[in-house]
Amino acid sequence: MKKVTIKDVASVAGVSYTTVSRALSGSGDIGEETRKRIVQIAREMGYSPNTVARSLVARETKTIGLVVNNISSPYTSEVALYIEEQAWVHGYSLILCNSCGNVEKEQTAFELMTGRQVDGIIIHPADEETYHRILPYTKNTPTVFLNEDMGDLPASYVTIDNYKGTWMGTEYLHSLGHREIVYFGRRWGKRTRTQRAQGYSDACESYGLTPRFIDYPHAVTTSHQAYQLARELFAGGDRFTAVFANTDVMALSVLQAADAFGVRIPEDVSLLGFDNIVFSALPKINLTTIEQPKQAIAAAAVTMLLGRIKLPKTEHRSRVLVPSLVIRDSCRRIDPPREEHAV
Amino acid sequence: MKKVTIKDVASVAGVSYTTVSRALSGSGDIGEETRKRIVQIAREMGYSPNTVARSLVARETKTIGLVVNNISSPYTSEVALYIEEQAWVHGYSLILCNSCGNVEKEQTAFELMTGRQVDGIIIHPADEETYHRILPYTKNTPTVFLNEDMGDLPASYVTIDNYKGTWMGTEYLHSLGHREIVYFGRRWGKRTRTQRAQGYSDACESYGLTPRFIDYPHAVTTSHQAYQLARELFAGGDRFTAVFANTDVMALSVLQAADAFGVRIPEDVSLLGFDNIVFSALPKINLTTIEQPKQAIAAAAVTMLLGRIKLPKTEHRSRVLVPSLVIRDSCRRIDPPREEHAV
DNA sequence: CTGAAAGCGCTAACAC
């Protein structure tokens, strides 16, 4: 089954293959008569253009790379869906790669993708180190970072205001009368994580509360590991009236552990998540959470990347979208123990 | 920022660019001395091979296309993760495309992907019509169908025994004493769907039960639409003691609707799902379901595709994996109304 | 309006 090329069409049509190229790419100077005839013949012969060859001369592949930690994470897969849709609309295809939270694999992914001449890359970085690791590749390939505030680094990114998100969440819990809130699943290594922890921490301070953290040692959230950690939380015997989870997936694990320990949510302890994945809206889950505007994030990332592909020289830009509080049923009002009345 | 090519390296090294090619691709005849020197120079110059050019001559891209209905579906994204991992292990990259359950878009995706010279394609078809629509492309590009029994059609596929799955589920419900089981979310257009419905239907018949179907008119499952349908189910006032949902996502919607109507699961009605997505294991969800071995499916699909890429002439093959029952808490034993005792 | 020729970056015969 040999594939039919432009030359095959040319010889059948009895013209030079240049003419065929022109007829097919619709570029300018060609007789309407011959054009139609060639297009017709090409169709009959089942011709389909070889994009690889075309890319080689055009020096663009109309392909963008997407590297994420884990495509099966609900948050990520939802964003990936929107990114693919946006890319598609603009005539771009997606090459997907899971880094598994591994910086080495991120680097390999960049090597592979730049080798494949992708026009640009969107990366949800695994770690703080990521930036430096992939820096050499970003010199030649426009890159936008997803969900990560790159601060002063020369990098384009779109993210949300994580600091504000956790502040907002803490504020909400405080307004419900909670004074003993533990932050579950703090991690290190990325600004996003630090900022989330910081927003909570600063809010606590401003309300005169003592921040308390449960740190999560692993790079990628797995339900199982988060569940183990949540068990320790409840087994620890510490006092707290609310837990603010670093992500919805973690919150779900807390929910599960609470269930195992006979702790009722929200009667015994309130639970607040972050991300607003679809399953958080489920009945009996009904997780109150901080929403990330996923569709807007995806659209902004694609738009930004396409902009940089067109004008690579432009200064780096950033878009910081705002999260919002989605109130469902996992947090309840309680009577604050001492200082003051609930608002 | 011009990219450095093999020629640049050659001129710096003072050799012909063929030599550089040989040095870099490590193929055979070249002096160990010069090889090392060239590799060194290439590294210093930041050379990175242009895979596009290489693909053009090699006539392979080491890329496989993956087209799915919706990457954000939990089942799909999990399978996609495993597929990407498997592909990666074998040195292949993934081009991802969402068909959104749309046959037109599937066709466009095939056109695009074959144009990009992918070495093969894995497709989770949207519809029965899919096969015929993409047939012309499969002539030149090895294709394996995912999650769809292609029957006698000349096509390679890996799927599970859906018929057995629903039979097994129905049998289980029957064994718990259920005699009025409704099948929620039957759809048309794919064998998979028909087979699921049929397994249930035949099992009912063999147990002397009357099959009852709630049909789902849409192509892609959205929680919202499934929820609406589930509401109608409970609003209808029909009698039933168990519902067997076509997918876990649908089961979750049933759960939600039940909640809204004050119907308790499993006290008032038992609920059985299909797929075993991660969230079904959640506390308070704890959905009993038919498990699809996702990792095995992914591995089989990649293996099969790679096999066909290597030997395209081979006869079409199929792998039909077996589903299994995962018992959790959403189905309970009841006293059968009349005929006989529960086992 | 159409054809000839060059070349995108790389590999693979085939010489030397």
Next chain:
DNA sequence: GTGTTAGCGCTTTCAG
């Protein structure tokens, strides 16, 4: 061992 040459499929000057 290394260089020369051709060519993968296509687009794009540049002539005519």
